[in-house]
Amino acid sequence: xxxxxxxxKGRLFxxxxxxxxILPVLQCPAAIDKGCLAIDSSIGNILSICEHLLxxxxxxxxxxxxxxxKLRGYQSMNVVKRFGKLDEIGDLNWFSDDVEYxxxxxITGGWCYLLSGTLHRFFFKDWDLxxxxxxxxxxxxxxxxQDKEGNTIDLTEEQYVLNDIHNCREGGYKRAPLGLSYxxxxxxxxxxxxxxxxxxxxxINVISATGYxxxx
Numbered sequence: 392x393x394x395x396x397x398x399x400k401g402r403l404f405x406x407x408x409x410x411x412x413i414l415p416v417l418q419c420p421a422a423i424d425k426g427c428l429a430i431d432s433s434i435g436n437i438l439s440i441c442e443h444l445l446x447x448x449x450x451x452x453x454x455x456x457x458x459x460x461k462l463r464g465y466q467s468m469n470v471v472k473r474f475g476k477l478d479e480i481g482d483l484n485w486f487s488d489d490v491e492y493x494x495x496x497x498i499t500g501g502w503c504y505l506l507s508g509t510l511h512r513f514f515f516k517d518w519d520l521x522x523x524x525x526x527x528x529x530x531x532x533x534x535x536x537q538d539k540e541g542n543t544i545d546l547t548e549e550q551y552v553l554n555d556i557h558n559c560r561e562g563g564y565k566r567a568p569l570g571l572s573y574x575x576x577x578x579x580x581x582x583x584x585x586x587x588x589x590x591x592x593x594x595i596n597v598i599s600a601t602g603y604x605x606x607x
Contacts, residue, residue, distance in 0.1 A: 393541035396441055397548050401450040401498055403442045405434075413442040417588035420513070426597045428581055432517040432538075440513055441546060443584055444506050449498055449546075454583065468580050470501030499547035500527070506546045507534040508568055508577035509584070512603060518544070523563040525556065533559050534566075574600040 394406055403410045417439050420428045430436055448454060453469030511520050518536045525533045527550065535545035543560070551559035568574060578600045585593040 393543065395542075396437065396544045396546070398441075398445055398449070398499060398546045399549050401445055403438065403445055403546075405438065410438055410442065413438050415439070415443060415446075415588055416590070417585075419585065419589040419591065419593070423585075423593060424597060426599050426603065428512045428585070428598065428603065429516050430513050432514045437510075437514065437544065439588065440510060440584060441544065443588060444509060444580070445546065447583060447587065448580065449502055449506070452498070468505070468576055468583070470505070497550055497553050500550040503534040503545075503547040503550075504532075504569060504573060505576055505580060507536055507544070508573060509580040510536055510544060511568060512577060512581045515603070520566045520568060521560070521563040522566045523560065525551065525559045525561070527551070527554060527556075533563075535560060535563070537563075568601070568603075570601050 395404075397404050403413065417436065418430065420430050422429065448468060507520060511518065514536070518538045520534060521537050522532050522534045533547075533551070535543060535548070537543050545560065548559050551557070568577070578595075578598050582593060582595045582598060
């Protein structure tokens with residue numbers, strides 16, 4: 392029976408069971424010196440990274456930092472600005488009552504590609520990126536991971552359930568990773584995960600923003 396890894400109210404679920412005892416540790420990828428982040432696709436590794444993505448990015452409302460040339464100038468790792476609202480002084484107010492996606496009652500809104508794309512960097516040898524046109528806003532797409540057995544990792548399906556959409560993965564198809572700013576952000580998010588969980592600093596310069604599958 393295929394399993395589903397998802398989240399609800401910022402908490403990680405494996406099928407119907409909340410996984411709230413996930414240890415924040417991870418073995419460093421064996422080929423990190425080649426820029427390859429692939430690790431064993433064990434359920435333990437998957438749950439560890441999923442939990443830390445929720446903890447570090449989703450529950451925290453994104454990560455904001457001082458400009459860093461190693462991160463190509465990106466000060467934040469968060470959903471794109473069209474999912475937020477500029478307030479009267481021009482600052483992005485992610486938690487305004489009229490933000491369509493990211494707000495306290497819908498915290499996974501807008502995160503689907505960034506979370507799925509980051510996970511794919513670690514598990515691309517066994518898991519594929521999937522997408523469909525099931526948008527909550529014009530031009531938006533939903534993204535998740537799926538393996539050959541039909542197991543699914545969809546950490547952001549809750550944003551659709553909250554909008555009374557219960558078939559958010561219907562008609563999905565396999566996709567290649569996105570490029571441009573999305574690839575830089577998922578690279579930066581993976582770098583953050585590695586530094587947090589592996590217990591030793593990882594040189595971001597060896598991690599390619601694009602083309603990482605060539606090492607498989």
